[in-house]
Amino acid sequence: MSLHLLAVSGIRACITAPPSKSYTHRALIAAACADGTSVIHDPLESEDTMVTITALRQLGAEITVTGTGDLVVKGTGGNFSVSPGCTIDCRSSGTSMRLLLSLSLLADGPVRLTGSPRMQTRPVAPLVNALNSAGGKIRYLKEFGFPPVCVDGFFRGGKMEIDASLSSQFLSSALMTAPCGERETVITTPDKPASRAYLDITAEVMATFGVPVGRDGYRHFSVSPGGYHPAEYTVEGDYTSASYFFAIAAVCGGTVEVTHLNPLSCQGDRVFLTLLAEMGCRVTEGVGSVTVTSDGRLRGITVAMEDAPDVVLTLAAVAPFADGPTTITGIHNLRVKESDRIAALVHIAALGGAVTNVSDNSVTIIPGRLPGGGLIDPEDDHRTAMSAAVVALKRGDVGIMHPECVNKSYPGFWDALREGGIL
Numbered sequence: 001m002s003l004h005l006l007a008v009s010g011i012r013a014c015i016t017a018p019p020s021k022s023y024t025h026r027a028l029i030a031a032a033c034a035d036g037t038s039v040i041h042d043p044l045e046s047e048d049t050m051v052t053i054t055a056l057r058q059l060g061a062e063i064t065v066t067g068t069g070d071l072v073v074k075g076t077g078g079n080f081s082v083s084p085g086c087t088i089d090c091r092s093s094g095t096s097m098r099l100l101l102s103l104s105l106l107a108d109g110p111v112r113l114t115g116s117p118r119m120q121t122r123p124v125a126p127l128v129n130a131l132n133s134a135g136g137k138i139r140y141l142k143e144f145g146f147p148p149v150c151v152d153g154f155f156r157g158g159k160m161e162i163d164a165s166l167s168s169q170f171l172s173s174a175l176m177t178a179p180c181g182e183r184e185t186v187i188t189t190p191d192k193p194a195s196r197a198y199l200d201i202t203a204e205v206m207a208t209f210g211v212p213v214g215r216d217g218y219r220h221f222s223v224s225p226g227g228y229h230p231a232e233y234t235v236e237g238d239y240t241s242a243s244y245f246f247a248i249a250a251v252c253g254g255t256v257e258v259t260h261l262n263p264l265s266c267q268g269d270r271v272f273l274t275l276l277a278e279m280g281c282r283v284t285e286g287v288g289s290v291t292v293t294s295d296g297r298l299r300g301i302t303v304a305m306e307d308a309p310d311v312v313l314t315l316a317a318v319a320p321f322a323d324g325p326t327t328i329t330g331i332h333n334l335r336v337k338e339s340d341r342i343a344a345l346v347h348i349a350a351l352g353g354a355v356t357n358v359s360d361n362s363v364t365i366i367p368g369r370l371p372g373g374g375l376i377d378p379e380d381d382h383r384t385a386m387s388a389a390v391v392a393l394k395r396g397d398v399g400i401m402h403p404e405c406v407n408k409s410y411p412g413f414w415d416a417l418r419e420g421g422i423l
């Protein structure tokens with residue numbers, strides 16, 4: 001099935017942001033490790049967070065859903081008990097795969113971690129190397145450096161060096177397991193980590209569940225053993241998911257307000273609002289909401305995006321409608337996401353009528369050189385589908401195949417557009 005959207009203009013909409021995917025994964029993990037019962041209010045219900053819930057149940061945490069959708073998590077105190085042959089299917093969730101890789105070392109037996117064919121091409125070697133130097137006995141079951149893996153051994157802690165230049169998730173993974181290690185964990189990174197804001201999210205959730213993370217910027221971290229405390233936790237709204245609505249306001253013209261957003265959030269994807277302001281939109285922050293207003297006239301910009309990789313595709317959907325080129329640097333790890341997102345970016349820009357000049361770590365999007373329009377297969381990448389929707393609503397001649405792939409992070413995306421009167 002493919003979805004064809006009509007062009008819209010002069011939008012007036014108010015949409016509630018869904019809960020954050022990154023915060024939900026982390027709150028679940030901290031709660032599952034805690035010594036007692038936690039309640040997670042307003043968790044994200046999506047394919048990826050379901051992967052983490054199912055995995056934590058396989059590891060022995062009891063997780064129940066209340067009538068209002070809250071999650072009650074009976075923690076294990078960091079002692080996971082697994083059945084023989086335990087195999088966790090992370091499907092296409094990179095966050096689940098990476099975060100569970102360290103965590104599985106806390107189990108009382110071997111745990112196999114596998115995933116979709118695409119997940120089996122997403123690297124884990126820098127994390128596996130570090131864990132194997134600190135008590136882990138992790139083996140590759142197919143291709144060296146990639147899932148599936150068999151996780152055995154234990155998490156000793158101590159000094160670890162983790163190269164997180166390809167993915168911050170390697171670092172978040174070891175950090176989240178560290179409170180359940182045998183001794184103090186001290187992690188250094190040889191290079192600047194990718195996607196650094198996600199490390200702030202990790203440290204914030206850990207602190208809420210009673211674990212302070214000692215750190216010197218993003219290059220040196222320390223965590224003491226002692227475990228997590230249970231907590232009552234409310235998940236904030238997701239700025240990445242909100243970016244599509246802001247982008248629609250920017251290119252189609254009009255006003256879109258998105259509510260349920262924390263104005264003090266450490267989500268790096270908030271930067272998307274700064275970029276829209278630079279491109280010519282009016283961005284106003286209310287109490288727990290953000291409004292973007294645009295007359296559709298946009299300027300091209302130059303921007304470094306290594307700390308906010310997930311909104312690069314949203315920007316690629318906006319850039320074709322600017323009055324000049326947009327250059328984006330810091331895109332080296334986009335090739336190892338749910339799809340090759342550099343190829344996706346080229347396709348999205350072309351739908352909007354722009355050509356792209358791609359080099360190793362940057363891309364320039366030049367508007368107005370191609371006819372644009374057409375059909376896109378997002379290749380199961382939720383962010384490609386949602387970004388293509390931005391172009392489709394501007395132009396009216398774009399079809400999106402397999403629109404249900406948004407279920408990975410935002411099952412309610414198409415309904416939110418309908419309810420907001422945009423579809």
Ligand SMILES: O=C(O)C1=C[C@@H](OP(=O)(O)O)[C@@H](O)[C@H](O)C1
Pocket residue numbers: 021022095166167168169172194195198309310333
């Ligand atoms: O830790 C997280 O929650 C995430 C980290 C980022 O990945 P990388 O650190 O691999 O860039 C981001 O792209 C992903 O969507 C979520």
Ligand SMILES: C=C(OP(=O)(O)O)C(=O)O
Pocket residue numbers: 048092093094095096310337338383409
């Ligand atoms: C890259 C993403 O997620 P993950 O790494 O968890 O698959 C994403 O949501 O854009």
